[in-house]
Amino acid sequence: MPVLAGKELRIVGFLCNWCSYGGADTAGVGRFTQPTDLRIIRVPCSGRIDPLFIVKALLGGADGVLVSGCHPRDCHYASGNFYARRRLEVLKGMLPILGIEPGRFEYTWVSASEGQRWQHVVTTFTNQIHALGPTPVKDVLGACQGLPSLKGGDRAVA
Amino acid sequence: MQSLEDIKAKIKDALPGLDCVIGWERGWSPLHGTPLFMRSPEDVDRLTWGPFNVGNPATYLTGFKGKKVGVVVKGCDSRSVVQLLQEKLVKREDVVVFGMPCEGVVDLTKVARKVGDIALVNAAVRAGGTLSVTTPEGMVEIPWEEVAADKCLSCQYPNALVSDHFAGEPLPPAMGRDPAAEQLAALEAMAPAELFAHWAKVMERCIRCYACRNACPMCVCRDHCIAQTRDPHWLTQEDSTREKLMFQMIHALHLAGRCTECGECQRSCPVDIPILALRRKLNAVVKDLFDYQAGVDPQAVPPLFTFQVEEAKINERGW
Numbered sequence: 001m002p003v004l005a006g007k008e009l010r011i012v013g014f015l016c017n018w019c020s021y022g023g024a025d026t027a028g029v030g031r032f033t034q035p036t037d038l039r040i041i042r043v044p045c046s047g048r049i050d051p052l053f054i055v056k057a058l059l060g061g062a063d064g065v066l067v068s069g070c071h072p073r074d075c076h077y078a079s080g081n082f083y084a085r086r087r088l089e090v091l092k093g094m095l096p097i098l099g100i101e102p103g104r105f106e107y108t109w110v111s112a113s114e115g116q117r118w119q120h121v122v123t124t125f126t127n128q129i130h131a132l133g134p135t136p137v138k139d140v141l142g143a144c145q146g147l148p149s150l151k152g153g154d155r156a157v158a
Numbered sequence: 159m160q161s162l163e164d165i166k167a168k169i170k171d172a173l174p175g176l177d178c179v180i181g182w183e184r185g186w187s188p189l190h191g192t193p194l195f196m197r198s199p200e201d202v203d204r205l206t207w208g209p210f211n212v213g214n215p216a217t218y219l220t221g222f223k224g225k226k227v228g229v230v231v232k233g234c235d236s237r238s239v240v241q242l243l244q245e246k247l248v249k250r251e252d253v254v255v256f257g258m259p260c261e262g263v264v265d266l267t268k269v270a271r272k273v274g275d276i277a278l279v280n281a282a283v284r285a286g287g288t289l290s291v292t293t294p295e296g297m298v299e300i301p302w303e304e305v306a307a308d309k310c311l312s313c314q315y316p317n318a319l320v321s322d323h324f325a326g327e328p329l330p331p332a333m334g335r336d337p338a339a340e341q342l343a344a345l346e347a348m349a350p351a352e353l354f355a356h357w358a359k360v361m362e363r364c365i366r367c368y369a370c371r372n373a374c375p376m377c378v379c380r381d382h383c384i385a386q387t388r389d390p391h392w393l394t395q396e397d398s399t400r401e402k403l404m405f406q407m408i409h410a411l412h413l414a415g416r417c418t419e420c421g422e423c424q425r426s427c428p429v430d431i432p433i434l435a436l437r438r439k440l441n442a443v444v445k446d447l448f449d450y451q452a453g454v455d456p457q458a459v460p461p462l463f464t465f466q467v468e469e470a471k472i473n474e475r476g477w
Contacts, residue, residue, distance in 0.1 A: 052392070055407045059400055060196060072474075073467065080458045081464035086447075089472050090414050090462070091444035098407070099343060099354025136351035141400045
């Protein structure tokens with residue numbers, strides 16, 4: 001049985017290609033210790049992220065969703081993250097009415113050189129999700145079709 | 159009613175220059191108003207005004223793109239018109255707005271709870287604070303507050319916010335209670351897991367008829383709605399609560415900062431799913447963050463169409 005069996009949750013990360021993805025890479029190159037719950041999806045810009053991506057992930061049974069983009073004013077496309085900031089903030093305010101704790105979704109800014117900061121972000125967020133525990137979504141809606149059940153002992157890196 | 163005659167005269171005057179004027183006429187029962195598309199002076203004579211003009215005629219405006227049309231509006235409908243103008247989905251010069259002061263509309267679900275089968279109703283009249291409904295069993299008099307649509311009890315805009323022609327004396331805002339806000343507060347008081355289970359339970363009833371979307375004046379994608387496209391394939395046709403809930407989130411989030419709370423989505427729902435609460439919450443969030451209310455100022459830019467480099471109320475979360 002894998003060491004992590006039952007200890008890992010599913011976290012989806014949407015990372016901007018130009019900064020945070022590089023930041024995560026920098027953290028990896030620097031061999032900083034990181035929790036392994038996060039699955040990264042690389043996007044061209046945080047402005048590319050439709051808030052519905054996050055809702056889809058959460059309703060699909062993700063225990064948490066992290067969005068990370070370039071610091072405001074540092075966007076490769078000049079203003080993508082400014083729009084993203086408004087959208088994501090609105091989404092964060094709206095999630096509670098659906099019955100999803102706002103803490104299951106966070107957004108932040110990490111630049112390509114900030115490996116250390118990435119380590120901090122991913123560790124903090126993972127701890128936060130572990131404090132919240134597994135999402136109630138799967139218990140209520142059942143496992144998402146086409147995905148393996150993530151209940152109990154299956155919740156481990158395959 | 160004098161103001162109704164006035165507005166009819168104004169519509170008749172304007173009609174030669176317009177493709178049609180959208181209003182209401184009596185529907186299949188005395189309780190039901192139904193949309194009326196006036197193209198001739200005879201059509202205008204069928205126009206009605208009053209508590210049964212429930213639907214939002216602004217919904218049809220974007221369907222008349224490129225044509226000049228008129229629309230008869232209540233205060234809440236006019237907010238939808240304003241929002242469409244703000245988003246440049248309708249050109250100001252292409253639409254003629256006829257307004258009258260609105261004293262509120264009826265909520266047929268509430269009437270049905272009082273009198274049973276509303277299909278059997280053979281007369282319905284509102285006089286002041288009472289709605290008199292006649293069924294084969296006899297006449298029932300119901301206090302207006304008990305059958306008015308929730309939004310009307312605390313309506314802040316009973317008169318059209320934009321109008322080219324206005325008939326009648328403007329009314330003051332209603333000062334009644336706000337049942338929708340009470341309902342929202344009750345939902346927010348629930349624990350997250352319990353609340354999610356609540357939504358899953360009510361959404362189970364959803365039949366995915368998309369009436370909520372079709373009745374929404376702000377849902378303008380119509381044939382390109384992502385709920386029905388296969389590319390991108392956001393939703394399957396699977397009859398699962400997950401897909402239904404996802405559709406509601408698509409609808410709600412596409413209305414972020416745009417919803418004028420006309421309540422058509424919830425009203426048109428054949429299985430009475432209380433989906434307006436999602437939009438109410440979203441509007442509260444937008445109001446809180448950007449100090450913005452949709453459909454009030456034709457010159458304003460909707461908050462998600464723009465940004466500020468330094469956001470006043472967004473806390474840049476430090477990690």
